[in-house]
Amino acid sequence: MNRKSPFSYTCNACGRCCHDKVITLSPYDVFRLARAAGITTREAVDRCTIRRGSILKFNDGGACAALEGPRCGVHRGRPLACRLYPLGIEHDEDERFVTLEPAAGSLGVYGIDGDVNDFVEAQGVGSYLEANARYASLIAVFRQRIAATADFDRVEPREFWRRAVREALAESVYDANPLIDAMFDAGGIGCTAIGDAETIAAHLERLAEMIRCESNAELLAAAAVMLAVSIGQVPAPAHTDAEI
Numbered sequence: 001m002n003r004k005s006p007f008s009y010t011c012n013a014c015g016r017c018c019h020d021k022v023i024t025l026s027p028y029d030v031f032r033l034a035r036a037a038g039i040t041t042r043e044a045v046d047r048c049t050i051r052r053g054s055i056l057k058f059n060d061g062g063a064c065a066a067l068e069g070p071r072c073g074v075h076r077g078r079p080l081a082c083r084l085y086p087l088g089i090e091h092d093e094d095e096r097f098v099t100l101e102p103a104a105g106s107l108g109v110y111g112i113d114g115d116v117n118d119f120v121e122a123q124g125v126g127s128y129l130e131a132n133a134r135y136a137s138l139i140a141v142f143r144q145r146i147a148a149t150a151d152f153d154r155v156e157p158r159e160f161w162r163r164a165v166r167e168a169l170a171e172s173v174y175d176a177n178p179l180i181d182a183m184f185d186a187g188g189i190g191c192t193a194i195g196d197a198e199t200i201a202a203h204l205e206r207l208a209e210m211i212r213c214e215s216n217a218e219l220l221a222a223a224a225v226m227l228a229v230s231i232g233q234v235p236a237p238a239h240t241d242a243e244i
């Protein structure tokens with residue numbers, strides 16, 4: 001579907017879609033979630049996420065850590081995936097949307113009373129997509145620094161990237177990575193909320209500085225993959241040599 005495709009959805013606040021999901025978070029998602037909850041990004045990472053800040057946490061019973069009764073406790077700062085639901089977004093050359101299956105027992109009502117654009121605009125999706133596009137600019141900074149630090153005469157590139165993907169996507173027993181920590185904990189590197197655009201600019205500048213100062217290629221690659229995944233890009237394709 002594209003933005004002009006007929007679509008509408010009425011949420012009846014049953015909370016069913018806030019259970020048993022895997023929801024990837026971007027740095028901006030974590031920042032907005034923290035602001036809505038009135039906590040620091042460090043606290044948001046610890047309380048509401050797994051995999052170093054990159055996935056929303058669901059409790060043992062299957063409910064999202066941010067759910068309060070049937071309602072979202074961070075509604076104003078709910079992540080992009082929650083705003084889009086029950087749509088998903090796919091990025092290749094063009095923007096494409098897909099309809100997701102309703103959660104079991106959901107009271108949400110699908111319809112065609114508007115179009116996809118009406119729906120995503122009403123959900124405030126635009127600022128999230130813009131933020132992700134801004135964070136995507138760091139991929140080039142990573143790429144340059146990895147090219148300068150990785151020794152591809154000694155390490156086979158595909159194996160190098162395979163290891164980076166494994167390390168980035170590990171849910172436990174991973175190496176310390178200050179770049180990944182800094183990505184999801186903007187406050188931890190001094191970028192506290194001063195307004196969306198300013199905070200993102202300061203965060204990007206600080207992350208770029210950290211990337212340029214880092215000389216461990218494996219650490220850089222794992223952080224680059226993590227960033228790519230968190231903003232909905234595809235990580236290191238297996239057929240390329242040294243690309244993200």
Ligand code: SF4
Pocket residue numbers: 017018019064065066067068071072073074075078079082
């Ligand atoms: S963040 Fe809010 S909307 Fe998203 S799954 Fe959790 S409770 Fe539901």
